[in-house]
Amino acid sequence: MKKILGIIGSPRKNGNTHILVSRILEGAQTAGAEVELLFLNDLTIRECDGCHACWNGHECSKRDDMNAVYPKIIESDVLIFGTPVYWYAPTALMKGFIDRFVYFNCPENRAKIKNKSAALAVPFEEDNPETASVLIEFFERCxxxxxxxxxxxxxxxxxxxxxxxLRKEDRLEESFLLGKSLV
Ligand SMILES: Cc1cc2nc3c(=O)[nH]c(=O)nc-3n(C[C@H](O)[C@H](O)[C@H](O)COP(=O)(O)O)c2cc1C
Structure with a gap:
């Protein structure tokens, strides 16, 4: 059974990111996937300071909730990264989470993330789609x-x-269908 992990980088529960990612997961669940939702704001995920303990086979030296999240990432077939645009970028919660992907930047751990599928869910206020371009490029490059x-x-x-x-029913339907297509 496919495992799909949704990650919410907005601090706002029942906000636009939460709704979008939930709808994607609903689609995936309908198609038979096992799904889980992580709210980064409910977790303690501190900043990576590049100590590289993780490159030497040790647990992350921060000893925070990320040590329990790494296995969830590794066991998932698809990761959904949900973040609103905050100042043309991901939220600090999401950026701090991605910083901890340094864990996957050594040969032993790279194999655990290589070829993993990811999807993005990104709401924002402005009408200009270009508002999200820096954020999207950030994820693409990472x-x-x-x-x-x-x-x-x-x-x-x-x-x-x-x-x-919730008023944008077409985008929610698109999210549901994306979720189904991931399975
Ligand atoms: C700190 C902060 C910075 C924001 N910066 C932007 C921005 O640069 N461009 C934009 O279009 N919206 C910006 N917004 C608006 C959010 O992207 C928008 O309200 C989004 O729908 C929030 O999603 P959520 O309900 O999942 O938290 C910002 C909001 C906050 C709180």
């Missing part, structure tokens, strides 16, 4: 580097308030 593949993306301009995305 995943290229890590030898992962982006298999889907839902980019939703024009949503500001918590849950406003």
């Amino acid at each position: 995943f290229d580097y890590l030898e992962m593949k982006i298999v889907g993306r839902i980019i939703v301009p024009g949503v500001t308030h918590r849950g406003e995305i």
Whole structure:
């Protein structure tokens, strides 16, 4: 059975990112996947300081919740990265999470992430789709580097308030279908 892990980088529960990622996971579940949702704001994930303990076969020296998240990442077939645009970039929560992917940047650990599929879910306020271009390039370059593949993306301009995305039924349907297609 395929495992799909949704990661929410917005601090806002029941916000637009949460709704989008949940809809993708609903689609995946309907198609038979085992799904799990992680709220980064519920976890303690500290900054990577490049000590490289993880490159020497040790547990991350931060000894925080990320040590329990690494196995979830490794066991998943697809990772859904959900973040709103914050100042033309991912949220600090999401950036801090990706910084901890340094773990996968040594030969022993690279094999655990290589070829893993990823999808993006990105809502934001402005109407101009270019608003998300730096954020998308950030993910593309990180995943290229890590030898992962982006298999889907839902980019939703024009949503500001918590849950406003519920009005965009077409984008939610698209998210559901993306989830189904991932399985
Ligand atoms: C700190 C902060 C920075 C933001 N920066 C941008 C921005 O640069 N461009 C934009 O279009 N929206 C920006 N927004 C608006 C959010 O992207 C928008 O409200 C989004 O729908 C929030 O998603 P959420 O409900 O999942 O938290 C910002 C919001 C916050 C709180």
